[in-house]
Amino acid sequence: MPVRARGPGRPRGTREGEPLQDQLLDAALTLFAQRGIAQTPLSAIAAEAGVTKAMIHYHFSTREKLLDVLIEERLMPLRTSLIKALCGHADPIDALTAFARSLVAQARICPWLPGLWVREVMSEGGLLRVRMRAQLDAIGEQRTTAHIEAWQRDGLISPALKPEFVLMSVFGMTMLPLTVLGGPPDAQAAEAVVEHAVAMLRHGVRERASASPREIA
Template sequence: MAMKKDTHGVRGRRPARGPGRPAAVDGDTDGGGPRERLLDAATLLFSRHGVAGTPIKAIAAEAGVTPALVHYYFRDRDQLLDAVVDERLQPLVEQVFPSMPTETGAAASGAAPARGPGPDVVTMMTGLAAQLIRVAAATPWLPGLWIREIVGAEGQLRERVVQRIALRRGALVTGVIAAARERGELNPALEPALVMVSLIGLTLLPLATTHIWRGLPGAEAIDTDTLVRHVSALLSRGLAPG
């Protein structure tokens, strides 16, 4: 009697790789696989050298893989940049804006804000600044990436960040600020559209330029908590109605 052919494969044997699948990818089943290492490496090198100054082979070397594996996961540089914004920057933004209040929830839905008392905007903005400082201080590559690829004239991440992150978040903050100013709760000299820009400058610029001001008299002892207190004082007094 002929034995039936085992169509399910040998127990314990890993399935054969598909055509074109590199051997190193087979173990990439969790968050610590080659793709995650490549994204971490790319983000770090972009923050140090900029996108234009970072060749694919440098990303591969930093991640400990071959250049072919970079192309396996990311068909071109645009797809890699998309992943950096979506999978490295966006999660940080979610940490900074976890539960930001809106004008009775209307701003988030696009509806007209309701009349009546709104959120405590001074507390909201100082809390937002403090959280941004703490997240950025815990993510050493963020200030450098912000300077090189978002603020810089040749920044290759700027449009992606503006379209996918900044416009929606900025509109939300601007709407809350404008409504609070109209109610007389904020300094009437404030320009709502510039408040978030000012906040980002107050928080990320000091962290991106530590190597410059750290040598100033008295600056060697400045830490994250000191920066949070400093920025909170500037914001709370600048936002107050006077």
Template sequence: MGRRPRPPDFDAREHLLDVAIALFSERGIANTTVAQIAAASGVTSAMVHYWFQTREKLLDAVVEEKLAVAFGAIWAPVDTEHGEPLALTQGIVQRMFDVTEKMPWLPSLWLREIINEGGLLRERAFRHIPLQKVAAFAQNIARSRASGELNPQLEPLLVFNSILALVILPQATAKIWQRVNPGFSFDRATLERHVVGLLMHGMSGKPAQAAAAPARRAKRKTS
């Protein structure tokens, strides 16, 4: 039986890249061979080498053609000078979910190969993270905290870390938690509602002030 015909607009290189990324996110880069990528793609190992020459160039393509695009989609619209902090935060969350919806492999790959110490994409990815925008976002949070607009207990430099953890970790570990609770839904609407609810209420200055009042009353009673 011959191979199924490819559509006229089939992009062999893009297909190989997509298959490689899916395997990297599932097994880890170190545990994925060129032969496995070729077999999953329905081609020979020689074809993988034809398009990417070396394993290093394949990893460069993953970062430059996929991860860098994801970073840009999340951060390019952020206007840290004029944006209201809660709106900026909600926009980052929404775009991060947009990206992971288009790239469902991203959460697992992020944990395996970027966050994890020794991850094989860490240094490559770091060069493409828009650090100036991340820092400017933290400065926006700091200004709003100082003005009383946001919860005074916030640590501005950790806000984006919190967003990243809330969006990425549940998606990366969804299969584990679905085994624990098979009836729970990890669909985007559920996760996004949860993340936005936590962030908007946790970051807002009003709930923090309201929560502080009972604590102050309790302290007066014990003194």
């Protein structure tokens, strides 16, 4: 379905005085989550934001440049806040609960997050998946993996768990249900998603933490 250009005036859903670049990023994220990056030309983003195509080219000469800014200004701060939530707790259940709660809270603030994650990060060939791997430094990933490995050495979580897959699992247990629900969840739905993820984690993380991988299998 073609995108209908907006008439003159402030783009829908933006705040008075909000920088135009932020408005364009908001429009891009909304369309990327709905359609996918490859199916969203710059002209569609301009139409969604209610500006001319020349204006979006002024701010982002190419879609690749837009993606670079999007990662730096929107996804990097999100990543930093999630790492902080995880590493701020010594107990693994408290830490992973905080991580899941922070992730769902971000999805309430940023309705594009679940759809974007499923389309462009989880899916094979997703453009964000490839670009984030190339641009994001490995420090944050190494820090969280080391945190999980320390829990295993201390006997706090099951040795059968693969540290590099733990946070990926939390993403799956939160983002997929939120995608199925569609739209930003209300407080009750958000809490239900968190409680479900934590219950899954509590069973897999806490129970039989001292058992060997062979015993658990």
